[in-house]
Amino acid sequence: MIKKQILFIYPNNSTFVKNDYEILAKKFRIKKHHYVQSKSILRNLICQLLVFIFFLKNIRSSAAIFVWFADYHSFLPVLFGKIFSRPSFIVIGGYDVTYLPSIKYGSFSNPIRSYCAKYSLENASLNLAVSDNLVNDAHKYVSKININVLYTGYSHQKLSFETDRKKIGIISVCGAFSLQRVYLKGVDLIIETAKILPNEKFLIIAADENLLRSNFEVPQNIEVVASLPHEQLIAYYQNALVYIQLSLREGLPNSVCESMLCGCIPVGTNSGGIPIAIGDAGFIVDHRDPKLIADSITKALNCNLSDRIKARQRVINLFSLENRETQLLKKINSFLIN
Structure with missing residues (x-):
């Protein structure tokens, strides 16, 4: 046929x-x-x-x-x-x-x-x-x-869960190669939040480091990485503790769901599809306030293995x-x- x-x-x-x-x-x-x-x-x-x-x-x-x-x-x-x-x-x-x-x-x-x-x-x-x-x-x-x-x-077979995490800390995938995208993805908020948590390492993936450093005061605890192949990105998800998504606008956020499958605890703003992805398996911040975001990140960093399994299971069940x-x-x- x-x-x-x-x-x-x-x-x-x-x-x-x-x-x-x-x-x-x-x-x-x-x-x-x-x-x-x-x-x-x-x-x-x-x-x-x-x-x-x-x-x-x-x-x-x-x-x-x-x-x-x-x-x-x-x-x-x-x-x-x-x-x-x-x-x-x-x-x-x-x-x-x-x-x-x-x-x-x-x-x-x-x-x-x-x-x-x-x-x-x-x-x-x-x-x-x-x-x-x-x-x-x-x-x-x-x-x-x-x-x-x-x-x-999202494929839970391709996005596996690692219990032995290397504790990268807090990551966010932004695609921020213009100022429009920087503000859209809330990178400005990530920078301000990182200043409140100087002892925590933040990793921003898929962003223009020169653009960020020329327009913002980027603290030393932020590392910026250019775009990565998807396989390498998965490895970062599998070794990170917390994933943050502070966008002004999202559909169903792809990176949030993928990171949850890999065992990250998600922290996100109450915008668009972010709370739909996170549900009760992470932390949703109602106001775009760096102090409130920092508080939620601190709570997320203290989550245990069962919390990570819950985040993964939510994506398997719904998405x-x-x-x-x-x-x-x-x-x-x-x-x-x-």
């Missing part, structure tokens, strides 16, 4: 994007297109042209369209889906139903981008939000939308990769005509 073909559009190679590609590839033939995001108008126009050509060549032989995030890159795929009567699916990750004016962040940050995101969300056959909070966020910008919640999934695979295939198949 010939497998049906799905067109897979994505703006980055994040772990969760790769996971969905691998899930769909088990049951479908996948033709993928990487839309390289850019702030350049000319570059975006070229990328739109490439998407247009990709769909002209492939839409007739395809059964469905699958897009990660609603943004510039989702507009044409959804439009082609409407024209050729192909179901389209958008995974809502967080920034695509967001606008933070203070740092000009989100798909609704300018009129053209807003139009592309709104059209995509309104006209997709089904939107799959990775966290409960994103449903309400989507309704703030779009009145007519078909949306379900489907959590991203398993197996559940995402089952539900994702079920939802897509429900739209396909035999």
